[in-house]
Amino acid sequence: MSGAASQSSWRGPARLVAKRIGLAFITLLLVSAVVFTISGLLPGDAAQELLGQGATPEQIAALRHEMGLDRPAVVRYFEWLRAIAVGDPGNSIVANKPVADIISERLPNTLTLAGLTAAFAVPFAFLIGIVSAVNRGRTTDRALNILTLAMVALPEFLVATIAVLVFSVKLLWLPSITIVPQDPTLGEFLRAYAMPVMVLGVGVIAQLGRMIRAAIIAELDRPYVEMARLKGVPQRRLIVRHVLPNAVGPIANAMALSLSYLFGGAIIVETIFSYPGLASLMVNAVTSRDMPLLQACAMIFCAAYLLLVLIADTVAILANPRLRQG
Amino acid sequence: MLSRRLLLGSLAAGVALAPTERLIGKPRRGGRIRVAGIVASTSDTLDPARAGNSSDYMRMFLLYSGLMQYDRGLAVKPGLAESIESTDNVVWTIRLRRDVQFHNGKSLDAGDVVHSLLRHRDPAVGSKVKAVAEQFASARRVNAHEVELRLTGPNPDLPIILAQPQFVIVENGRRDFSKANGTGPFTLKAFAPGIRTIVQRNPNYWKPGQPYLDEIELIAIPDELSRVNALLSGDVQMCIAVSPGSVKRVRASSSHLVMETKSGLYTDLVMRQDNPVTRHPDFVLAMKHLLDRDLIKRALFRGFATIANDQPISPLDPYFNADIPQRVFDPHKAKFLLKRSGLLGTRLPVYVSPAATQSVDMGSILQEHAAQIGLNLAINRVPSDGYWSTHWMRHPLTFGNINQRPTTDMMFSLFFKSGATENEAGWSNPRFDKLLIEARQSRDPVLRKAIYGEMQLMIHRSGGLGIPVFISLLDGYDRRIRGLEPIPLGGLMGYTFGEHVWLDA
Numbered sequence: 140m141s142g143a144a145s146q147s148s149w150r151g152p153a154r155l156v157a158k159r160i161g162l163a164f165i166t167l168l169l170v171s172a173v174v175f176t177i178s179g180l181l182p183g184d185a186a187q188e189l190l191g192q193g194a195t196p197e198q199i200a201a202l203r204h205e206m207g208l209d210r211p212a213v214v215r216y217f218e219w220l221r222a223i224a225v226g227d228p229g230n231s232i233v234a235n236k237p238v239a240d241i242i243s244e245r246l247p248n249t250l251t252l253a254g255l256t257a258a259f260a261v262p263f264a265f266l267i268g269i270v271s272a273v274n275r276g277r278t279t280d281r282a283l284n285i286l287t288l289a290m291v292a293l294p295e296f297l298v299a300t301i302a303v304l305v306f307s308v309k310l311l312w313l314p315s316i317t318i319v320p321q322d323p324t325l326g327e328f329l330r331a332y333a334m335p336v337m338v339l340g341v342g343v344i345a346q347l348g349r350m351i352r353a354a355i356i357a358e359l360d361r362p363y364v365e366m367a368r369l370k371g372v373p374q375r376r377l378i379v380r381h382v383l384p385n386a387v388g389p390i391a392n393a394m395a396l397s398l399s400y401l402f403g404g405a406i407i408v409e410t411i412f413s414y415p416g417l418a419s420l421m422v423n424a425v426t427s428r429d430m431p432l433l434q435a436c437a438m439i440f441c442a443a444y445l446l447l448v449l450i451a452d453t454v455a456i457l458a459n460p461r462l463r464q465g
Numbered sequence: 466m467l468s469r470r471l472l473l474g475s476l477a478a479g480v481a482l483a484p485t486e487r488l489i490g491k492p493r494r495g496g497r498i499r500v501a502g503i504v505a506s507t508s509d510t511l512d513p514a515r516a517g518n519s520s521d522y523m524r525m526f527l528l529y530s531g532l533m534q535y536d537r538g539l540a541v542k543p544g545l546a547e548s549i550e551s552t553d554n555v556v557w558t559i560r561l562r563r564d565v566q567f568h569n570g571k572s573l574d575a576g577d578v579v580h581s582l583l584r585h586r587d588p589a590v591g592s593k594v595k596a597v598a599e600q601f602a603s604a605r606r607v608n609a610h611e612v613e614l615r616l617t618g619p620n621p622d623l624p625i626i627l628a629q630p631q632f633v634i635v636e637n638g639r640r641d642f643s644k645a646n647g648t649g650p651f652t653l654k655a656f657a658p659g660i661r662t663i664v665q666r667n668p669n670y671w672k673p674g675q676p677y678l679d680e681i682e683l684i685a686i687p688d689e690l691s692r693v694n695a696l697l698s699g700d701v702q703m704c705i706a707v708s709p710g711s712v713k714r715v716r717a718s719s720s721h722l723v724m725e726t727k728s729g730l731y732t733d734l735v736m737r738q739d740n741p742v743t744r745h746p747d748f749v750l751a752m753k754h755l756l757d758r759d760l761i762k763r764a765l766f767r768g769f770a771t772i773a774n775d776q777p778i779s780p781l782d783p784y785f786n787a788d789i790p791q792r793v794f795d796p797h798k799a800k801f802l803l804k805r806s807g808l809l810g811t812r813l814p815v816y817v818s819p820a821a822t823q824s825v826d827m828g829s830i831l832q833e834h835a836a837q838i839g840l841n842l843a844i845n846r847v848p849s850d851g852y853w854s855t856h857w858m859r860h861p862l863t864f865g866n867i868n869q870r871p872t873t874d875m876m877f878s879l880f881f882k883s884g885a886t887e888n889e890a891g892w893s894n895p896r897f898d899k900l901l902i903e904a905r906q907s908r909d910p911v912l913r914k915a916i917y918g919e920m921q922l923m924i925h926r927s928g929g930l931g932i933p934v935f936i937s938l939l940d941g942y943d944r945r946i947r948g949l950e951p952i953p954l955g956g957l958m959g960y961t962f963g964e965h966v967w968l969d970a
Contacts, residue, residue, distance in 0.1 A: 181850075181851065182851040182854055182855040183851050183854035183855065187854050188854070189508055189515070189517070189591070190517075190591070190593065191517055191593070191853070194886070195595075195596060195886050196886075197588070198588070198591075198595055198596075201588030201589065201591070202588075202591045205588075205589050205591060231507055233506075233507050233508045234507040234508060234509075234658050236643070241507060241658075244657055244660065300690065303691070303694050303698075304694070307694060307695075307697075307698035307700070308694050308697045308698050311698060311699065314698065314700045315691065315694045315695045315697075315698040315700050316684075316686060316691065316695045316700050316701075318499075318661075318684070318700070410687070410688055410691070411688060411691050412691070413501075413505075413684065413685070413686040413687075413688070413691060413695075415657075415659060415660040420507070420659070423506045423507055423659060424507070425850075426506070426850050427506060427507065427508055429507060432507065
């Protein structure tokens with residue numbers, strides 16, 4: 140593309156992205172209101188959950204006052220909102236320490252697990268998607284189809300449990316729970332993460348692989364591909380130079396969906412491998428009715444999702460000259 | 466089917482280990498183990514007053530010590546208190562050991578004890594044992610090593626109460642519990658709520674030579690299958706709460722053992738006495754006769770349970786009344802009673818939940834037997850989350866789950882005294898309440914046994930609870946771990962394993 144044209148062609152997308160960011164904030168605001176309202180409908184509150192079965196009404200009232208839960212819900216929500224607006228997620232009312240501290244212990248864990256899984260799953264997904272699209276209808280494609288369908292259909296807890304029984308209990312190769320030592324060597328690090336990454340990866344590979352296949356097949360049916368073939372463009376060059384750039388939009392969107400799943404959807408893997416990530420923290424926040432912590436988790440998941448979708452859309456816009464003008 | 470179950474049950478019970486086998490060998494210093502509990506959450510605490518679950522209790526006994534300590538059975542022995550005496554069970558003189566230091570080097574002073582005991586009364590502390598601590602009328606520092614504790618009324622069980630995890634001793638004036646400064650066998654190395662607790666051997670522990678291990682890491686694996694897998698794969702060396710169904714798997718491994726601890730824990734059918742149907746004496750008795758105790762013990766607990774008799778005091782308790790005839794499964798009698806009361810054919814909802822151990826299956830068994838005699842029970846299965854605050858005791862028929870408490874008095878005052886918050890059935894009996902006070906005031910063990918015996922009989926006869934079995938606690942551990950002994954108050958030696966176990970090479 141020429142230098143003069145690019146000046147004007149960037150303005151469109153930039154405005155679009157800015158608009159999307161604005162919408163993202165509104166979405167976050169709505170989500171926080173919904174989460175606050177719905178979690179307020181759950182039976183019991185933090186004081187009751189903390190004191191447990193045998194608490195007397197006076198004890199609960201005293202602790203409720205101590206936690207500030209005796210004030211009206213609307214007041215509490217707007218106080219939280221005012222604090223979060225300046226970047227302070229508040230204090231966990233159950234753990235009695237800053238939410239930021241609790242999150243900062245868990246967020247790196249979730250990011251590590253998600254990052255490793257993405258690094259492991261995405262190349263495989265591309266491989267499966269491209270190979271089966273190119274061989275559409277042939278035995279390879281059918282075999283891969285059956286494989287990915289089976290992988291999608293297998294529930295994570297089953298894969299995880301079988302993997303633990305085989306690799307940890309029987310063979311004693313890999314640890315059955317994911318505990319990363321303080322200063323791990325590369326070997327220790329990989330050994331600790333091998334199983335959760337493998338189990339999480341199964342679903343992601345299969346789903347993403349199928350979506351990539353569909354996106355490429357949609358492109359392969361287009362007239363320009365036929366034209367390129369008639370002009371004698373070799374298969375490899377056709378896929379890499381012509382088809383993939385055109386399929387980037389849908390593929391980026393599929394990736395955004397799959398990867399956002401790695402944040403909140405890791406709950407089963409976190410439970411089985413007793414891995415301290417954000418998903419189990421959020422479940423914990425719900426069961427202990429710890430509103431500030433729950434809100435912080437919800438905001439992170441929501442923001443991560445919006446961010447990934449935004450990146451995917453931006454990539455799609457940038458990859459498509461027609462949208463870029465728009 | 467039935468005979469196979471029977472066989473499995475008796476086999477499992479038959480291979481239970483004799484306790485003497487674990488005593489072999491001399492304690493050895495050194496080593497590190499990882500222990501898996503069942504609960505980890507952001508409410509994990511270093512504050513004894515807020516300790517509310519098994520993992521908290523373990524953490525407390527690793528880091529702190531109590532004035533009294535659990536001994537075998539339900540007995541206690543002196544801990545930080547050298548002696549604890551009273552002539553009237555109201556004013557108690559507590560003499561402290563002189564050789565005790567906190568982890569930060571400060572010597573134990575009577576002021577620490579006064580603070581540790583009285584802080585539970587402050588509502589802002591949010592203590593789990595506030596109700597118990599209300600009986601501390603005053604505590605006074607007599608001198609550096611003596612405390613005078615005055616109660617609001619006589620209570621001969623005070624020494625036992627003081628052995629509970631919430632009453633461990635903290636430093637005078639301590640309000641911030643982001644760190645732990647105790648007098649316990651281990652010092653805190655790392656603590657991340659909901660993730661892990663790592664403790665190191667306290668070289669200045671007041672019991673010479675103890676503890677034996679250099680380091681213990683306490684984690685939690687809430688999922689039972691994962692917990693047992695972690696044990697079998699060697700990722701943890703000890704774990705609490707193995708389910709009866711997993712015992713065979715653990716015992717099949719050549720390097721692991723299961724310890725059965727008989728306890729007074731029970732899951733009970735709660736029949737509210739404020740509902741016209743469920744308070745009818747014929748109905749209550751009929752339901753008690755509909756509990757198939759043998760089947761529950763055999764099928765649900767694979768034999769790791771003790772048959773109970775619709776009263777809460779287990780045979781482990783020295784005040785257990787063994788003379789009450791055992792109530793048995795008798796559908797004919799149940800049918801007769803229901804017919805007589807005109808309640809046959811009514812449809813009644815029963816609330817069950819995974820929150821109350823095995824209540825879902827108990828409910829199903831009960832429903833099956835009830836249907837056979839023409840009583841229609843609708844089993845409503847509700848989730849664990851919120852069960853205790855929204856369902857338990859709130860409907861005419863629910864299931865409860867009550868842990869062994871250290872004293873007979875506590876079992877009765879918490880769960881059967883008129884108007885008690887946790888009086889599950891809403892049962893009320895003036896004579897029972899009177900006897901409770903009488904037993905507390907008596908200093909004669911024989912008389913107390915007689916009074917407690919009568920109270921058990923009263924609950925057995927007219928109480929609103931069906932208590933089918935007392936459930937045993939099961940812990941899994943690596944064969945190299947020695948020194949474990951059952952203490953009925955909880956898994957892993959009533960949560961006090963830390964200072965007792967060692968690793969055999």
